Amino acid sequence: MSERTVFHYQDNVLSCEDVRLDDLAGIYGTPLFVTSKRSLQGSLREFEAAFASLPHITCYSVKANFNLSVIGTLAEMGCGCDVNSGGELFRALKAGVSPEKIIFxxxxxxxxxxxxxxxxxxxxxxxxxxxxxxxxxxxxxxxxxxxxxxxxxxxxxxxxxxxxxxxxxxxxxxxxxxxxxxxxxxxxxxxxxxxxxxxxxxxxxxxxxxxxxxxxxxxxxxxxxxxxxxxxxxxxxxxxxxxxxxxxxxxxxxxxxxxxxxxxxxxxxxxxxxxxxxGRFLVANASVLLSRILYKKTNHTGKQFFIVDAGMTELIRPALYQSHHEVLAVTRHEKTVVADVVGPVCESSDFFARQRAIDDAAEGELLAVMSSGAYAAVMSSNYNGRLRPAEVMVDGNEVTVIRRRETYEQLIANEVL
CATH class of the missing domain: 3.20.20.10 (Alanine racemase)
Structure with a gap:
């Protein structure tokens, strides 16, 4: 099942399966990772169908996205896991993966x-x-x-x-x-x-x-x-x-x-x-990163910026690999502008898009950074003292919190003064 199927516009509002993304932002806040369970299941079915004639074992590469519910969704369908650390092994076992299906x-x-x-x-x-x-x-x-x-x-x-x-x-x-x-x-x-x-x-x-x-x-x-x-x-x-x-x-x-x-x-x-x-094949297009526009800014050269509340601390791929992620306005607009979509982190590499034509959304509106299921939340950090975002999973019209938003207390929980 493709990203285009599970993330779609309905009445000019971007939705995940049967749930509007603006409703999710209103309930759970932003930044927010939104994952489609149907997309995870569809990608695994697509992979299994392609290699059905070959005796094989599919071991999901946990490093792409180690959320317990993501691992568990794939494990329920018979998928094993490829892990790269004791922590990933611990996660796979906690998510219900049989050790006989885990490679280290x-x-x-x-x-x-x-x-x-x-x-x-x-x-x-x-x-x-x-x-x-x-x-x-x-x-x-x-x-x-x-x-x-x-x-x-x-x-x-x-x-x-x-x-x-x-x-x-x-x-x-x-x-x-x-x-x-x-x-x-x-x-x-x-x-x-x-x-x-x-x-x-x-x-x-x-x-x-x-x-x-x-x-x-x-x-x-x-x-x-x-x-x-x-x-x-x-x-x-x-x-x-x-x-x-x-x-x-x-x-x-x-x-x-x-x-x-x-x-x-x-x-x-x-x-x-x-x-x-x-890894990426199963999870990349199953999630989006939902972010709110804090400010719009135009410098003396006429260059425009959308400053959003998500950044490289949530999705570092553009900074690390110069990777492309599509950025969509959650509410469609007829007019588009060419702008940089940038985050609040104190680094020049903190951006999602450079000189990209995007919908001319207003301050306070929402943007969705697409294809954020792989190497996004799993590579997140607390740089600049930022709190890791919440994550939710959508299954039809049902929504489940699969990671709670961090608190300031959790930010310093392991430190000793």
Whole structure:
């Protein structure tokens, strides 16, 4: 189910499913994240349908949006989770995800996080360095158990995406490149408390061209054959996530079916279940960030600004990645103006749009920053002493608070004077 279906104008007022966004702002205040449950469910169904002919496990990448209700909505539909820290593992378990459907990733796992994952009984831990492999062996030995692990392979494929979200290039910190595999396999054959069950890769995010996946999968399959020839019983292949979504209507995302058409024939030949880790694909277009216009301003050059009550503390992607988010007036206007939409944070990079044609809404009216479900609330901060916003989930005409707005008391709760 697309963002355009669940977020739509009704009587010139932007709504989420059957609920008007101005009504939500009136009840819950702003800034406010509004998430459509139907969108979450629809995106997962779309993904599952595309890869239905391939034996697979879908593990939602929790780092995209770790709200318990978001995780829980996907878990109710049978989705597992890919976690990157003890905190994300804790969240996934609290949200009702079975540990047998959780994979623990991350390039810098602390010993206590490794122990937590082993005690919880996760499906596997991803290994990203030889030192980490030795640490897992040591901790598993101390506990008297055998740790199931995946080797994260760095296939040295540089996808055409923002440099901050490419992860399959050998210059980056992720995974073990082919030069280190022989030593890794040698160590694994000597270890008594680690069992290699999976080969894994992840080449980045917002990758529009399926051919990058094809190239990386070819590398992974070659290594799969090598591992099998060495006597390792590889039970899974994990090709990660990174499938694209549409942020800008002028640059529509490649349909997930295109990726499936390219990848299913390659992966089916391996004869083992495949693990996918979609994150952004499932959640990005399920939410909007609702914000109120505090002031309108025109400088001496005639440049116009909409100053709103949300900022980079709620959605840092434009500042961090120069990413595009559509900004819509909640109440439609016939007239448009070219303006910057900026927040209240004391940084020049605190903006949502630069020189963008938007509806000429008045002070006090509402704007919606679209496609705010991924890497928004999850990356929020208290910079400038700001309070993290509330989050609500809409299901038809029902609204549930899924995160309460922070208070000043919570802002300093862990500090000692």
């Amino acid at each position: 990733a991350g390039v810098g796992k602390k010993p206590e996080e490794i122990a937590f994952a082993l005690e919880a009984g996760v499906l596997m831990l991803k290994v990203e360095s030889l030192s980490e492999l030795e640490a897992i062996e040591r901790i598993a030995s101390e506990k008297g158990i055998t740790a199931p692990v995946a080797l994260r392979i760095n296939p040295n494929v540089t996808a055409e995406t923002h440099p901050y979200i490419t992860t399959g290039d050998s210059k980056e910190k992720f995974g073990i490149d082919e030069a280190g595999l022989e030593e890794a396999f040698t160590l694994l054959r000597l270890m008594k408390h680690v069992r290699l069950v999976c080969l894994d890769m992840h080449i980045g995010s917002q990758i529009f061209d399926p051919e990058y996946y094809v190239a990386a999968t070819a590398v992974l399959l070659d290594i799969f054959e090598t591992a099998r020839s060495l006597g390792f019983s590889i039970e899974y292949l994990d090709i990660g996530g990174g499938f694209p979504v549409t942020y800008d209507a002028r640059k529509p995302a490649t349909p997930i079916t295109y990726f499936a058409e390219k990848l299913i024939p390659l992966l089916a030949a391996a004869g083992v279940p495949v693990i996918f880790e979609p």
